[in-house]
Amino acid sequence: MSVSTAPSLQLTDYLEKLPGTTFRKLYQQPSTAFAIFRRMLPQLAKTFVMRMLFMPKPMLLHDLELWVRPDAKRQKDQALSILQAFHIVHITAPSRDRPQEMQLSPNFKTSMRLALTGGGTHQSFGVPSNLTVPTEIDINFLDRYAKKKWEDILHFVVSSVGYKSSAEANGPNKSVKELIISGRLVDRRPGGGIGITQAGFTFLLQEANAQVWTLLLLWLEAMDNNREAGLEAVDMLSFLFVLASMELGRAYDTNALTEQRRNMLPSLVDFGLVHVPHHKRSMFFPTRLATTLTSGSSSSLRSISEGVTAATTAVQTSGGPLGSTEKGSVVVETNYRVYAYTHSTLQIAVLALFCKLTSRFPDMVAGRLTRASIRQAINFGITADQIIAYLAAHAHEQMHRTALQTAKPVLPPTVVDQIRLWQLENERMKTTVGFLFKEFEDHKEYLAIAGFAEEIGVLVWRSDKTGMFFASKHEQIRDYLRIRKKAE
């Protein structure tokens, strides 16, 4: 069973890995400073930033304690560590003769002031185009466009298995496909096809906003490894933040962009973040996928189709998880039958990953969970828990109602248990790669070396009776053996 080790990337993890110099560059752009402030900081950290923003001099770290109630010390420390991780505040090193001081880092302070009070000629929130906008391009058009592009991408992630969708013919651009493959969201399988990986399934379960970021970060990393393309990750990232601050439905001037950023546009078009009209190449429209990049940061599970809908049609006000108001569509019965009231081909394709679908009606599909279908899913690297989580997150409201009335879990426990058992069945042997050590000169040598292996934590199994042991690594043991030989 091939389990992908690539974790799904998150913006926070990515940013925290960047060095301080990168942050200094990023913060030269007011839009970036503002976006990080808006999306990445918890409320308390925002409060700190706002109170310190117009202070002429550094403040004493000690004074911060006056701002926060003693019982909220944990939240305060958390906020401070985030601010430091993003290089927003700078705290002087502790020393005996001077108390510790803190201040906002200069670039962040300047940019943040500019973002809030206006002024400057930084143009970092985009330059609107003066040309007349083609009449057919309105917000509805852009939403449909973005939704189509993004669904194509999601289709590509799922379409290769089970249910054959028509997306293959007009799926996403080749470069996007390559990106998804190199990001290990899907695997090339022997026989020319591709199949979803565990990381890919995790990707599907994310809400749309997190999905967009996952893909964008994959792109940034790919560009970082490929210098020849002439794109620099820092500038790309700050351009994404610029896009995020733009207004939906408005045309922006392509010629006001640097050449590097103009080169990014084709890829952004492929992702559905930007629309460039065919006959007017000098203007571009950010879509809702782009303008919502920095709003809301909930990472709750949400249905794929609704995730897209929420990102592409709903109003932008929502910051919190919408899970409770969404309508689930999947009914699971105790006899392993599954009914899904949906006409989204995407959701059907996801179900087909672990369900044996038997019939399809205009707005409903029916199928069964079988041993074979679950095993197939597990072979793709999807875990039983992921399947259960998916079914639970998409349970039809009737399932919730019945569960509430009878005070029972939403999904039938027999089905949940059986899915887990089917997974266990597939893991009949546990394998560990390593080295078998045997034929020791005497039992004393065996005991000493097995003892050493145990101490350094590489010992997997030992049998004192036969004088053999199995270790996961051998380098340190080899060195230890040499030293022992010399000592004799």
Next chain:
Amino acid sequence: MPRAIRGVLVECDPAIKSIIVNIDSDNHDYIIEELDEERVVIKENMVAALKAKLEERLAENHPDDESGSE
């Protein structure tokens, strides 16, 4: 000087282990060392092949469950 042999430790229940030994008995090209009732060390490049063979053997004993009511 002791010997260190590269391989993969397989831990499973005795029933599975006896199937593995049985698979190996044809050509003796899987197992490096039988350790005890629940453990064998096998060659690293044969893991995938062994898993496939094991699946095959198990499938023989598992009637297809697709025949249930649809």
